[in-house]
Structures are given as structure tokens and as C-alpha cells.
Amino acid sequence: MMRSITTAQAMNEALAEEMRRDPAVYVVGLGLYPSAGESATSGLVDEFGELRVRSAPMSETAIAGSAVGAALVGMRPVAELHLADFAFNALDEILSKSGKWRYTHGGNDGMKLPIVFLEGIGGYVAGASEHSQSPLALYWHFPGLKIAVPATPYDAKGLLKTAVRDDNPVMFFTHKLGAPGPVPDDEYVVPFGEAVVRRPGADVTVVATSYMVVLSMEAAANLADQGVDVEVIDPRTLEPLDIETIVASVVKTGRLVVVDEDTERCGVGAEIGAQVMERAFTALRAPVGRVANPNLPVPYSPPLEQAVLPSITSIETAILATLTN
Template sequence: MSQPAHTDPRPAAGQRPLKYGAAINEALAIAMRTDPTVFLAGEDVAVGGVFSIYRGLAEEFGTKRVVDTPVAEAGLAGLGVGAAATGLRPVIDIMFMDFIGIAMDQLVNQAAKMKYMFGGSLRMPLTIVTVAGAGTGSAAQHSQYLEAWFCHVPGLKVVMPSNAYDAKGLLLAAIRDDNPTLVIFNKRTLGVSTHVPEEDYELPLGKARVVRTGRDVTVVASARMVAESLAAADRLAAEGVEIEVVDLRTASPLDSETIIQSVRKTGRAVVAHEAVRFAGFGAEIAAQIQEEAFDRLKAPVGRVGAPFAPVPFAPELERLHVRNSDHVVEAVRAALAWRKS
């Protein structure tokens, strides 16, 4: 179904607030009710999953459609590829994004390439869902954002919802898409509520959204860093600085047009993501900005990303590692202060 007219994720009077995790659950329930070929498989999903976002699905749809699997991500991903190739629409849950490395061959060399290798005669409606992000004391092996790995692979789509409204609409679109799609949810956002309509709706994959308009600096953000960028915008507004915030929604396909249009208006750009800054996906966005809007840039493109280090377990060190609105503010001020010699 198409996107409803109301697209502002922030709940207003009379609107229905729903937590991010509950929006994921609702999207899956709608997809499974409307299409008998949709099923969910993963470790502990029948009992709700490690974050309880699948609670109640096994009771409604049974354990033949909400399938608990062994702790074997390679086999789980292979199950999804095979099921999708034979006409089903599997949703495969990789408990933490860090574990996806075990399934790289199935996703990168099989799912992403089979449609191409069969001359387009084969569909691959596989959805891989996972959670990512630091700041929860989960240490180095349960806290990474690794979206850049998958954006580099032709044939895969990469979705990064920043709020509950987008999580529902983008997940429904991903499940109904005929291509393999990785949907990355943020751990720290699972309990955050925004306005979510009850009806069935989809948001287009490959379309960014300007969530705040401004004239001075464009901040291109993904996932949790959208909220951090909006918080930075509120702080800087008190100083008379107007930030335009672009929510990527999907990293691949990338909506370069919306990004470039915004940067050509403001003349300055900052890219913000939670992943490690070095070789992060933000570098691709920065490159496209300088290629397409160099004549309008008043300062180098700034980047906000995590240090080149594993995510620490110690709370004091993790707080230093995780990016937040302070880092966005700092990058915006640097862009505004830059002057050509």
C-alpha cells in the first residue's frame, strides 16, 4: 500500500504514539496477515527475540511461520536465500549486526548476485533484519554499525530507520520488495515512541527525507544520529544557526538528489553516522557532495563518526566512543568557522 498523507514522525495531539520495537512487531504482523508466503526465522524469535520485539507473533502465526533456529547464522542466511529463491518471502533475524560476518558468503555472494546471474529470471525477496549500535554496555562484539560493508555490494539494499514511523513503513516496503534488503534497527531507539498510524503503509526505499529545514548547514544523518542532529539543531538555533537535517532512511539505494539539493542551498555539509568514521559510509556521501556541489561549497564537508577503535565495555570509555549531539554541534561550528585563505 502507499504512504499515508501524514509523514511527520513526531506524535501530536490525538495521534498514536508507538515504540520503535512495537512498530517493528506491527509491521511483521501486517506482512504475515496479508501474505501467507512471509515467515520469520531466527534465534529465539518464537519467544520474542532477545529484545522482545517479536513477542506474540508465534502465538498468532504458529511456529511454522515464526521459526526458532539453531545458533548458526550461516545456516540461517542460507535458509533465507533458498526460501526466497523458491517463492517465499523470508524475514531472517540476525540477533546482533556483529554476527552477520558469519553469513557473509550467503548474503554477499549468493543473495546479492543470484538475480543477476540468472538473467533476472529469479526473484530474491529476502529481508534480513538486525540490530546495531553502541551505548548499551554490550561491548566490542555486540555494538557495531557495519552498514558500509553492505552498501559496497551491488544487489543489496540497506535500510536504516531512525524512528518508529519509518521502521514500520520501511520494513513493510522491504518485505514486499523483490530484492535482498538489509534492515538495520538501532538498539537505543527500540523504546522511543513516535507517531505511527495503525494502517498498512509503505515508505519508498531509496528516498531520503528532509526532517528539518535550514539555511546555514546541511547535516546528513542516519539512524540514531538523526535524533542527535535534531537535538544539535535545537541548540544551535539559540545561536541563530539554522541547520537543515536530512534523514537518509536508506543508505542503498542512496537518494543523492535530495542530499545535493540541500547542500547546494546551504553551501555547507556535515555527514553524521554512528559507525567508525574511517572508511565509513559517510565518506561516500562526502565524495558525492564534492563531485556534484563543489561549486557551491563554502567549506570542506565535515564528518561525524566513531573513533577507529572497538567499542569499549567500560561505561566511561563507551561514553567517549559514542557519537552524540555534541559532536554534531562541533562539526557544524567548524564548517561555519572555515574561511578560504
């Protein structure tokens, strides 16, 4: 049976199921209870108690860093950092203490760091520059992390269960926006490194993650009315990246547009574009298009925000540009 639930509800189910399955799993974050409103951690304290749902002091350093220490001695922490913007306070803990720790120490004595860092991303909420960021490329740049970017409640639940079971640090990004979607009653997981074709098409390949999938699907629907057949691919995880599915699509369409809410420079579009050119240069019939934030802080006022962040219109324009080349 399917139900329609939100991403937060889907993540809540994933956490509860994994905490029941494995006593090493616990959640740590700021203000986890009493919780007002719906969140991924709502109500967990009632079932699992205050040791496994740890309401932390207001310190991302303590939240992320304690997760690393606990993971080193056999726990499987889920660190709720709320917004990616806030998690910048804990970059040393995330990038160096979790991402590089195993490698630096040569995997000493079977060292593992099974940690999930939950971070909310995205704009379109008048959050201004420090409550709207989507720094996927920053984390992708550094070695040792895995990166999950679900676009639907279904994937949020299935990927989060996989993330909790992974023996490596996983960055888990969910967008502030996002509609409810169908999620099965029965347990399931979504593996890392398997892209999904959200919409098949023959003319242009669009690669998008998270909320950009929603906007790209709208753009594709609009262009279908004009006779342009767009294929939309959602990688679901950036690390590992299912580049094969993307390349196969580009070989078919000859055109690629990458849509990313983050700043464009050294971004997700640059990386995916480069990988496609390395593997399928001769298949490309037009320059790779990028739709992203034009390297600006996200402004507050809605008209300004709309001028900076990707929109259905800007995605359509980029897709059409690849067809005129």
C-alpha cells in the same frame, strides 16, 4: 488516529500485517519463541504457527542461508539475525549468496531474492566491541543489497512493509536505542529512496541515519540557540540513496556534515561526501565534515565509549567547524 509505540512494536505490526497479506512471508531466527520481552517477532507464533515463525538452531549461517534458498523457490523470508555483530557469521550467505546471486546467474528464469535481513545496530549500551557495531558501510560497499535505516517507529513500520514486498535482499537496520513515536492506526508504507528533511535550515546540512538523527536534532536545537540554522536530512535508505535531496540542501546551505556511528574510514560520510563533491563541488563553501567512530573498536566503559562514539557535542563541533572555514 495516531498512537505512540516503540520501534519493536511498529516492526511487529508490520510483520503481522505482511504475514496476513501474503502466505509466502515467514520469519526465521534464533529464539523467536517463547520470547521474553518485547521484540519485532513477539507473539507472531501464536497467530502464524511454528512453520511461519521458525525458531532456528544457533547458526546465523543456517538462518541467513536458508532464507536465500527459500527465497529462490518463491518464499519471502524475514531473517532475524538480532545483532549486526552476529550477522558477520553469515556474511557469505548475505553478501554473496543473496546480494550477488541474481547477477551471477544472469537473472536466470526470472530469479528473485525477496529477503529481509533484520539486524540490530549501535552502541551507547556498554556492549563493548562485539555488541555495539553499526556496519552500514560494509553492506553498502557490496553490490546487490538494499539498505534501510529507519530512525523512527513510523519509518520502521513503513520501511519494513516495503522491504518485505521488495523482490530483492534488503538489509534492515534498527538501533538498540530509540524512543516511542507516533504511528498511525491505518496501514501505510514508506517507499525506499525518499529522504526526509527532519528539520529545515539555511546554514549547514547535516545528513544522519538511525540514532544519529536523534543526536543531530539535539545538536541542531542547541545551535539554533546560538543563531546557527541547521538542516537535518534523514535518507532513511542508503541503497537506494536519495542524493538529490541531499545535493539540493547543500546547494542551499553550502556546508555538509555527515554523522555516522560506524567507523569513519571508507564510511557513510566518505561516500556521501564524495557524491556531493561530484555533483555540487562549486556549491561547497567548506570541507565536508564527518562525525564518526575514529576507527576504533567500541570500548565497554561508558567514559571510553563516549569518547569514541558520536555525541551531541562532537556533532555541534563539526557543524561549527564548517562555519569557520
